Amino acid sequence: MRCSSDEILEVAKKLKQIARSCRLCPRECGVDRTDDERGYCGAGLLPSVSSIVKHFGEEPPLVGNRGAGTIFFSYCNLRCVYCQNHQISRGVIGEECSIQRLASEMISLQAQGALNIEPVSPTHQVHAFIEALELGLSKGLDLPIVYNCGGYESLDVVKLLDGIVDIYLPDLKYADNNAAAKYSDCPDYVEHARTAIVEMYSQVGDLKLDSDGNAVRGLMIRHLVLPNDISGSIDTLHWIKANLSVNVTISLMAQYSPQYEARRFNELNRRINRAEYDRAVDLCWELGFENVFIQDFQSQDLGLPDFSEDEPFRWG
Ligand code: SF4
Structure with a gap:
């Protein structure tokens, strides 16, 4: 059951x-974001938004036939060298957005028939998002909230989201901090991501679908398979089984291609091959996972979003 309006307001105050x-994320920069000071992520007081669009490219239960109501925030608390959204994660594209406008955009997505409200990379803007959400709820917003994040989350912040977020959609990018440090400038990624995901799972449990097959609550973990097992797929899947459950919904992603700064790293400078992907897929079945979205191997050919366009996702 969702928190009351007063409770959400209280959470917004705590986040502010x-x-x-x-300390909105584990970097704990200590800058005063309310005074528009910038820390590692580069974000200021007001959220910077690069795109608000109904998006059909997510996993089927997050999209249905209505589309996810995605809000893409600019900036990021990670620096993945292969980031396919680098136009926005580095803040090159994005427009400052008031709390009132953000709330109106959520209402507008609902009016357009969106299945949910899905903030993408909300971690560093979560204080503003929750404030806007409360305003939206007071004006009739009534959609599931899908928290689509990179996994590098503060446990304290995730605890505050209990009863507000309906569906958690975190990445679990690595199983080894050396890789996380080298490719995402994040030497303590693994412990923070895993701790946060355990908390998320304790709040929302396994993914639940309504009678139309649309997700209404639960956890879905995304794992992007990288070349040469840099993403630690084998360790990651074993960890999920040992620490969560084989009922957890996993989205295994094949779409990696060497973008942005990835070409500087020989070991990342190619797409994954079929054998690498099949190894991860086969392990899911061997370990007994039943709820796995297997991305089509050909999705490597989809191309990249272009956030300078009104419709960044030309393929859906
Ligand atoms: S959200 Fe940004 S400013 Fe705040 S701790 Fe994280 S990286 Fe630093």
Whole structure:
């Protein structure tokens, strides 16, 4: 059951307090975001938004036939060298957005028939998102909230989202901090991501679908398979089984291609091959996972979003 309006307002206040000496993510920069100071992620007080669009490219239960109501935030608390959204994660594209406008955009997505509200990379803007969400709810917003994040989350912040977020959609990018440090500038990724995901799972449990097959609550973990097992797929799948459950919904992604700065790294400078992907897929079945979305291997050919366009996703 969702928190009351007063409870969400209280959470928004607590998050703003955390942003005052910013600990919204495990970087804990300590800058005063409420005074528009910038830390590692580069984000200021008001959210910077690069695209608000109904998006059909997510996993089927997040899209249905209505589309996910995605809100793409600019900036990021990770620096993945292969980031396919680098136009926005580095803040090159994005427009400052007031809390009132953000709330109106959510209402507008609902009016357009979106299946849910899905903030993408909300971690560093979560204080503003929750404030806007409360305003949207007071004006009739009534859609599931899908928290689509990179996994590098503050446990304290995730705890505050209990009863507000309906569906958690975190990445679990690595099983080894050396890889996380080298390719995402994040030497403590693994412990923070895993701890946060355990908390998310305790809040929302396994993915639940309505009678139309649309997700209404639960956890879905995304794992992008990287070349040469840089993403630690084998360890990651074993960890999920040992620490969560084989009922957890996993989205195994094949779409990696060497973009942005990835070409500087020989070991990342190619797509994954079929054998690498099949190894991860086969392990899912061997370990007994039943709820796995297997991305089509050909999705490597989809191309990249272009956030300078009104419709960044030309393929859907
Ligand atoms: S959200 Fe940004 S400013 Fe705040 S701790 Fe994380 S990286 Fe630093």
